[in-house]
Amino acid sequence: MKRFSRPSLEAYYQGVINSDRVMLSRAITLIESKRPEDQALAAQLLDSILPHTGNSLRIGITGVPGVGKSTFIESIGSKITEKHQLAVLSIDPTSSLNKGSILGDKTRMQNLSLNPKAYIRPSPSGKSLGGVAQKTRETILLCEAAGYDVIIVETVGVGQSETAVNNMVDFFLLLMLAGGGDELQGIKRGIMEMADALVINKADGQNIKAAKMAKKAYQNALHLFPPHGANWTVPVTTSSAIENNGTDHIWDLIKEFQNKSLSSGYLKHNRVNQNLKWMNDMIMERLEQEFFNNPMNSAKISELREQVKTGELSVRHAVDQIFN
Amino acid sequence: MKRFSRPSLEAYYQGVINSDRVMLSRAITLIESKRPEDQALAAQLLDSILPHTGNSLRIGITGVPGVGKSTFIESIGSKITEKHQLAVLSIDPTSSLNKGSILGDKTRMQNLSLNPKAYIRPSPSGKSLGGVAQKTRETILLCEAAGYDVIIVETVGVGQSETAVNNMVDFFLLLMLAGGGDELQGIKRGIMEMADALVINKADGQNIKAAKMAKKAYQNALHLFPPHGANWTVPVTTSSAIENNGTDHIWDLIKEFQNKSLSSGYLKHNRVNQNLKWMNDMIMERLEQEFFNNPMNSAKISELREQVKTGELSVRHAVDQIFN
Numbered sequence: 001m002k003r004f005s006r007p008s009l010e011a012y013y014q015g016v017i018n019s020d021r022v023m024l025s026r027a028i029t030l031i032e033s034k035r036p037e038d039q040a041l042a043a044q045l046l047d048s049i050l051p052h053t054g055n056s057l058r059i060g061i062t063g064v065p066g067v068g069k070s071t072f073i074e075s076i077g078s079k080i081t082e083k084h085q086l087a088v089l090s091i092d093p094t095s096s097l098n099k100g101s102i103l104g105d106k107t108r109m110q111n112l113s114l115n116p117k118a119y120i121r122p123s124p125s126g127k128s129l130g131g132v133a134q135k136t137r138e139t140i141l142l143c144e145a146a147g148y149d150v151i152i153v154e155t156v157g158v159g160q161s162e163t164a165v166n167n168m169v170d171f172f173l174l175l176m177l178a179g180g181g182d183e184l185q186g187i188k189r190g191i192m193e194m195a196d197a198l199v200i201n202k203a204d205g206q207n208i209k210a211a212k213m214a215k216k217a218y219q220n221a222l223h224l225f226p227p228h229g230a231n232w233t234v235p236v237t238t239s240s241a242i243e244n245n246g247t248d249h250i251w252d253l254i255k256e257f258q259n260k261s262l263s264s265g266y267l268k269h270n271r272v273n274q275n276l277k278w279m280n281d282m283i284m285e286r287l288e289q290e291f292f293n294n295p296m297n298s299a300k301i302s303e304l305r306e307q308v309k310t311g312e313l314s315v316r317h318a319v320d321q322i323f324n
Numbered sequence: 325m326k327r328f329s330r331p332s333l334e335a336y337y338q339g340v341i342n343s344d345r346v347m348l349s350r351a352i353t354l355i356e357s358k359r360p361e362d363q364a365l366a367a368q369l370l371d372s373i374l375p376h377t378g379n380s381l382r383i384g385i386t387g388v389p390g391v392g393k394s395t396f397i398e399s400i401g402s403k404i405t406e407k408h409q410l411a412v413l414s415i416d417p418t419s420s421l422n423k424g425s426i427l428g429d430k431t432r433m434q435n436l437s438l439n440p441k442a443y444i445r446p447s448p449s450g451k452s453l454g455g456v457a458q459k460t461r462e463t464i465l466l467c468e469a470a471g472y473d474v475i476i477v478e479t480v481g482v483g484q485s486e487t488a489v490n491n492m493v494d495f496f497l498l499l500m501l502a503g504g505g506d507e508l509q510g511i512k513r514g515i516m517e518m519a520d521a522l523v524i525n526k527a528d529g530q531n532i533k534a535a536k537m538a539k540k541a542y543q544n545a546l547h548l549f550p551p552h553g554a555n556w557t558v559p560v561t562t563s564s565a566i567e568n569n570g571t572d573h574i575w576d577l578i579k580e581f582q583n584k585s586l587s588s589g590y591l592k593h594n595r596v597n598q599n600l601k602w603m604n605d606m607i608m609e610r611l612e613q614e615f616f617n618n619p620m621n622s623a624k625i626s627e628l629r630e631q632v633k634t635g636e637l638s639v640r641h642a643v644d645q646i647f648n
Contacts, residue, residue, distance in 0.1 A: 031640075039644075040644075042640070043638065043640050043641040043644050044641075046638035046640055046641060047637060047638050047641050050635055050636070050637075050638055051635075053635075054635070134640070137639075138638075138640065141638070187550045188550060189517040189518065189549070189550045189552075189553075190514040190517045190518065191517075191550070192517060192549060192550070193513040193514045193515075193516060193517055194513065194514065214548075217544070217548055218548055220541070220544070220545065221544070221545035221548050221549075224538075224541055224542055224545050225513070225516060225545075226511045226512060226513045226515070226516070228513075229513075272633055275632055275633070275639060276629060276632065276633065278639050279628075279629065279632055279639045279642055279643065282639060282640075282643045283615075283625070283643060283646060284608060284611075284612065286643060286646075286647050287608075287611045287612065287615055288608065288611065290647075291607075291611055301607070304603075305600060305603065308599055308600065308603055309596055309599070309600070311374055311375070311377075311378070312374070313371060313374075314367065314370035314371050314374055314462075314465070315461075315599060315602050315603045315606060316355075316366070316367050316370055316458070316462065316606075317367040317368075317370060317371050318603055319603060319606045319607060319610060320363075320364075320367050322607060322610075323610050323614075
């Protein structure tokens, strides 16, 4: 296969800030690349576009499989693109295993994928959630530099991916189904208290009554839970993406949050904290990689881990053996 | 001041497993010591007592200041000591700053501190929560080896201390006040979904009605939240430690959880996971320490952090500069 030569830094930069979709896609591929020469160029590109970033509203969306994320994003996306340029990214740490979302993202969102004001990018592949999250954060920056002023990051809720997404967005929305039994099995504890809004999805047909009751119940419940950092009352609302119902209202809520948290300074403050946390996480991930990439270390640790498991060895002694 | 010589490993070991309170206290002081020769001895001692550990029920208790933790622990403690040996430990990462809890623990719990079946140990001091948490985990092991079969670890809820405590106990209890407004301010989001039981405290006098209403409301709310990993319905109950009311029932609930999770295997499974997580956390903390103890690294990072804050430098480039 013929090898394409990489564009220059200037070509990438111009392409991205002039909203050239092909160049944006190639720039994202560049930052996802593991080749050392690509990584150096990627770091330069990210620095150069930095003054053009930060101007979007970053929205995270999560919910268990089957909750209707794609249809919901299609519906709210068509509303958003009336006035905005929308990028839809996903975090799916399992995608490198089954290649599911890589093929699936565009077919899952057929209308948006044909919408000239929307840009859909599947989940980057990668072994670690940290690596996948880093690429998604950098993709947010590239999309912002390319003029996308609303960015949706969706996640399927595997491992710690909700926390990762929550740490990179301004507004975090949890999609749920009415019920509260089996439907809740997939939601991890702690995620609900992280959400900036709860949406009971599929509030259509036979489900309407149950969805309305669930809405009321969650509203009452959330009053009892610790307050939001931004002095924000977490709204609970219903949506039927199929009947194109409710997403306009949800978009209004998100904009209300944006206005409030922009004027209070919360949004900026939150983003600075997110960046510093991101930096710390990356430092720790690099330290961890360097350490575990040493085959002696990883062999030793596996062995010690077994001894800790069976109770032969104290954790302190195990760790001392690694570092002494 | 005259320097005491340290007892031998054998003397520590015999003292601990023979429930000699003085030697137990000295052993805890040994594991808290930062002197290298003490640390080597501490690791040996921990290995040697390991076969005598794991036989307690480990209970975590948290709640905002003013919720009545001490009085609650006094009350449930007197019930527990009818049939058990009880150790009460605390995690308070701020104690090294104000020395508050170091002086305070025994005066806070006057009855328990006079009870021969109870052993109270104040929070270890330390700069990092990781260090404080490690010492508390090791103190749990020493207390178990000394025959304490119920261990309470309480925390004031500073920083991430609730998560740290949750990661070292079998049962995590959140004390709350009726109300839901200002009383909730101190509870961090995500903690409620972590709890194995909610207790509305100070359900006495004028408060009884409000506490009963709060109980009902939280019960309804918790039904809507994700299910507990151990197939356990998180109970909500009221307590008046002053009127010595409710703590017997709470102790019954905790024992019920213990029986269920012992027979299902959840308790053992959870402890193995906690140990492996603890080991990983300690490895990461050591890597971090070694890295930041290098003054070049910490100076460089402070400088880069400022550039990331102001948006001059991308996070990736900052991290690359540290590692290249």
